[in-house]
Amino acid sequence: MAIEQEKIVLLIRKYQDESITAEETLLLREWLVQDKENTDLLTQIKDESWLRAQLEGYHSLASEDLERESSRMAQQIAGRQVAKVRPIWIRYAVASMALIALSIGLYFYNPSTLSENETLALVEAERIPQPGGNKATLMIDGGETIALSEAHSGLIVAGKMAYEDGSAIAATATSFATLNTPRGGQYSITLPDGTKVRLNASSSLRYPVRFDGAERRVVLTGEAFFEVAHDARQPFIVETALQRLQVLGTVFNINAYTDEKQIATTLIQGKVAVSRAASGAVSTILSPGQQSLLDSKRLDVIDVDAAEAIAWKDGKFIFNNSDIHTVMRQIARWYDIEVQYMDDVSAVTFSGSLSRSAPISAILEDLELTQSITFNMEGRRVVVRKR
Structure with a gap:
């Protein structure tokens, strides 16, 4: 489902000033995983020297062209439902404006960008396994x-x-x-x-x-x-x-x-x-x-x-003294992840009910309550170790 262009702009700005809520962060991540180009775009924003070079062409646009291209790019950012804008410098320059300005037809350059760590954190969201x-x-x-x-x-x-x-x-x-x-x-x-x-x-x-x-x-x-x-x-x-x-x-x-x-x-x-x-x-x-x-x-x-046995069809995992390998096979299929065991954890068992719609981070945190194992996320790979 596409997110409205004004909403995306607002989310980016709220992330910059650290006023974004947990729910809004999930929406921003949803936008990032919709298309790899969204993540690429966010990466470009932190490259100020590159952006300034592209803006030389941006500032040369006539006002009516600027308004038209800005409108088209804002739509593309939100829903990826329009054709790609060309030439390439227009696409990235105007998109960058849209991401760091209010979406009201007037786009301006704001040299303050996300810190490298913040940008990398958001880019990393694309790699976070999502529920099936x-x-x-x-x-x-x-x-x-x-x-x-x-x-x-x-x-x-x-x-x-x-x-x-x-x-x-x-x-x-x-x-x-x-x-x-x-x-x-x-x-x-x-x-x-x-x-x-x-x-x-x-x-x-x-x-x-x-x-x-x-x-x-x-x-x-x-x-x-x-x-x-x-x-x-x-x-x-x-x-x-x-x-x-x-x-x-x-x-x-x-x-x-x-x-x-x-x-x-x-x-x-x-x-x-x-x-x-x-x-x-x-x-x-x-x-x-x-x-x-x-x-x-x-x-x-x-x-x-x-x-x-039938919990999966009702959106749940239910385990009853299940060994950790059985548990992780179910989780791996649903979240499409790879599981790597660094230690022998075959004796670890788990009992409880988990939601199949929960973020994988929450699933792993609950499993860690056994106090016998720890998990590390490395992209789509989950590394399992003894505590």
């Missing part, structure tokens, strides 16, 4: 890939592919498609039978655009929450690398990430039959509140608090 959001691509059999709108949270497959508000998604006709979420992304889909699936970060769901035949079959990698529409005549099948799950109509969660030791299937409502993909023979039937744990050697069934 609605991000996904749709891959059509045949090779077409469509970047789905982040303004929407899901799509519906019912004769045609559309967003949840009914707006159409232009896609080549196909029999099968795959919904993919990246690290730091999530998305929902309503399948042709009315089944609802929500994909967690770094996951994919391959599905047919119509359910023909004796069964409804989809293929999952990663993690997803299913609300399966009941149809006794057409069992619903979910396949993963190691597991085959058959249901008639039920609510469940499957965690089948390749970097997890086991495939965890948690039943919320109804019944599901769990089997190995290779054999197809039913191994066990789950009841609500049970979780199956399947790896290459064995299948176990345990009683669990289902809220922990």
Whole structure:
């Protein structure tokens, strides 16, 4: 979402005089991460010798040209919704004016700039990992890939592919498609039978655009929450690398990430039959509140608090004596970070609930309350050490 030009100017000025609030700082950071050029622009501002040289051309503009270019640049700063202004010296000089002056049609040069440390601090904000959001691509059999709108949270497959508000998604006709979420992304889909699936970060769901035949079959990698529409005549099948799950109509969660030791299937409502993909023979039937744990050697069934397994779909992390590696894998997928362990911290565990919308700094601070570990942020890398 674009931020109004006057707001950006005000935020920059308030940052300069140290009157900016925490909420306003977040807005300024939001503007910085919208486009790398915003950060580049802020870096240019502190280079006074460069700016003065560019201003020689700036001052030679006729007043009507100045007003026109200033207006266009102010719009570009706020929303990046207009064409780039040329020549390049006009673009940077007028943009610099807009950032350090009131946006009222009159731009003037103010030689006072942010200190080097302050500028670097704001530039660094671009590198701060942000919570995930609605991000996904749709891959059509045949090779077409469509970047789905982040303004929407899901799509519906019912004769045609559309967003949840009914707006159409232009896609080549196909029999099968795959919904993919990246690290730091999530998305929902309503399948042709009315089944609802929500994909967690770094996951994919391959599905047919119509359910023909004796069964409804989809293929999952990663993690997803299913609300399966009941149809006794057409069992619903979910396949993963190691597991085959058959249901008639039920609510469940499957965690089948390749970097997890086991495939965890948690039943919320109804019944599901769990089997190995290779054999197809039913191994066990789950009841609500049970979780199956399947790896290459064995299948176990345990009683669990289902809220922990499905917390992600409600915008939370919930951990119950979870080891720090398990905790950090979830955080890494959602914030799209790399985790590096400098010490053996495998004995460290964490219990508690954290918001998936919180800044990663707040997440790490809460984890440090264990008093056993510390975290250092290095761009998109989190370094973990013993305390």
